[in-house]
Amino acid sequence: MTTSLAPEVVHAGRLWEAVHDGDEYAAGEVVLAALEAGLDAETVLLDVIAAVQRKVGEEWAANRLSVAQEHAATAINERVIGTLAHTAERVPATRGRVTVTCVDGEWHALPARLLAEVLRLRGFRVDYLGAQVPSPHLITHLHRTGPDAVALSSSIPTRLPAAHATITACQAAGVPVIAGGAAFGPDGRYARLLGAEAWASDARAAADRLVRAPLPQPRAGHQPIDDLPHLADQEYTLLSRSAPRLVKAVYTGLEQRIPAMRTYTEQQRQYAAEDLAHLVDFLATALYTGDVELFTGFLGWTGRILSARGVPAASLLPALDLLGAELRDFPRATGFIERARGYLSGDPVPGPGKTA
Template identity: 40%
Template sequence: MSDSGITDAARAGFDACLADADEEAAVELATGLVASGVSAEDVLLQLVAPAQVRVGKRWESGEWSVAQEHAATHVSRRTVDGIASAAREIARSRAGAGSRGQVLVACSDGEWHILPADILTEVLRLRGFDVRSLGGSVSPHGILSDVHQNGPDVVAVSCTLPWNLPLAYRQIEICRWAGVPVITGGTGFGPGGTWAYTLGADMYAADARGAAETLLRGWPPVLRGESSVQADAVEAYAMLVRQRPGLLEHLTSALRDVCPNLGGRPGPEHGSGTGTGGTGHEEGTGFLGRLLDSLAAAVFVDDERVFTGHLAFVRTYFSARSADSRWLLVMVDALADRLSESPRALDKLSAARRFLVEGDGSHRPG
C-alpha cells in the first residue's frame, strides 16, 4: 500500500474495470476509496490519472484498439465525476469557508483530450477554488467571452498535443490582452513547460496537484510571462498553413509512389477514421495532416523537438504493428523539396532527417 492508501490491488482492479469498460464497477471502486478515508485528490491523481496513462500506452503499443481506448476513457471520465460527487458529499460539513479565488479551465483550441482538464477542475475545487470549466477545444473567442462575463482571476489552459501550440498561443495572447494571467499544463507544452513559456504563459505545472500548489503559493496570480515567438516564425507558420492543401496532395502522391503497400493501414488518429494515405485522399490527408501540423508548430515555436517528437511517436506506433515506417523519411524529403524557400521549415526538416537516419537505419528508403 502506498502512503495515499491506494493499494496495488485497487490499481489492478481499476485497470480491469477500464479493460472491461465497466463504468459501474469503476465508479464504485473509486468512490469506495473516498468513503474509506482516502483523499479524493489522491484517488484522482494516483488511481485514475496513472491508469489513463496506461490506457494510452496500450493503444500506442497496439494492445488495444481505438474503440477500447475510447471506452476506457469514457469510464475514466465518469469515474472523475463520481469521485467529485462523493467528495462534495463529504465536504458539506465544511461549507461556508469561502472561495480562494476564481479559475477558468479550458482545453487548447483543437484539443479534445479532456480528462486532464477534468481532473484539474476537480483538484482545484477540492483545494477551495471556484472553478468554471469550458471543456474541450475552446476557441480564443470562447475564452474571452467567459473572461468578460465572469471575471476569473486566472485561466488554466490544458494541451496534450504539441501540434496545437499555435492555437494555444492565441488563447494565451487573448488572456494577456484582457489582463488575466494564464497557468498551463499538459505534455503538449513540452518538457518542463518550455513551450508554454515560449508562448508567453505566466505559469506551468506538470500535473493538477502542482497547478493547485503553484496557485496557492503565488496567489493572487500576476502577469509575468512574455512571448518569445518571433515575427518571422509567425510568417513562416502562416505560409505553411496557406500551403497545406497543396502540401497534402504532394505528400499523398509521394507516399503512393514509394510505399503503395501502406494504403488502407490505420494511422494513429485516436479514432478519427483516417489512414496512412495510400488509397484515398480523405484517408491520407487526415494522418499526413498531423505531420504538417507538427512541422508547422515546430516552426512556430522554433524547436525541432515538436516535429521529431511526433515522428518518434509515429515510428513507435508503426513498429508495434509490424508496419513499414520507411515512408516517414520519404515524407520529410518530399516536404523539403517543396519548402526549399522556407529556411525555418528546412531547418526543422533537416533535424528530422538526421533524427530518422541516425535513430534507426531501417528508415532509409529502399
C-alpha cells in the same frame, strides 16, 4: 518475501481491470470503495483515476488497446470522476476563482476535468468550461465572471499556435494564465515561450502553485511577436496556408514511389492522407515555436506507434524527402526536415534543438 502495495496502487489496479473490461458500474464501485477505505478524494483523483488514464494511453500506443477501447475507457474514467465529485465531501470556496478550460481544438478534456476537481477540493471557486473552447467565448466568460486566473490545458502540440492566441487574449483581458498538459512540453518550455505566467506538470503541481500565491499580473503592452520574432520570416504562415496542397503533392509522390499505395481502399487513402496532414501540422508548429525538437519528437513518437503495429519507422523517410522537395524555398523548414531525416536514420542531430 511478500510486499504490500500502497492502497492507491491496489485501487488503481482494480480500476484498470474494470475500465479494461468496459464495466462502468464496477469502475464506480472501485472509486467508492477507495473513499470508504480512507483514501482522500484528491488521492483517488490523481493516484487512482489519473494513473489508470495514463495506462490507457500507454496500452493504446503499444497496440494493446484499439481506438474504440481507448475511447470507451476514457469515457468511463470521465464518468467515474463525476461519481467521485458528487460523493466526496464538498469543500467551501474560500480561495479565489479559477477558470479551467481547454484550448480551441483540444478534445482531450480529462486532464482539465481532473484539475477542476482538485481545485474545488482545495477551496477554489471553479468554472470548468470543458473541451474545445473558442477564444472569443472564453474572453466573454472572463469579462462576465472576473476570475483570478485561467488554467489552460492542451495535450496536442499542434494546438500551440491557438494556445498562444488564447494566452495573449486572456492577458489582454487582464487575467493571468497557468498552462499545463503534454502540448507545452515535459519541462514547460512552450508555456514559457508563449508567455504564460506559470506552468505546471500536473494537476497537483498546478493546485500547489495557485495555493502558494496569486499569479503575477500580465505584462502591459505585450505583443505575441515579442515572444516569437522568428515568425517575421512568414514560413509558418505560408506553410499553414498551403498545407492541403502539400499533403496532396506528397501523397501523389508516395504513390509513384510505392506502387502498392495505388491499390489502397478509400479508407486506406483517407488514413494515409490524415497521417501526412499530421506530419505537415507538426512541421508547421515546430516552425512556429522555432524548435526542431517538437518535430523530431513527433516523428520519434510516430515511429514507435508504427513499430508497435509492424510498420518500420524508416517508412517516414520518403514522405520527408518529398515534403522537403516541395519546401525547397523555405530555409528553416528544409533545415528542420534535414535534421529530422538524420534523427530517423540514427545519425547524430547536430546543433541545439532551438534554431530561432
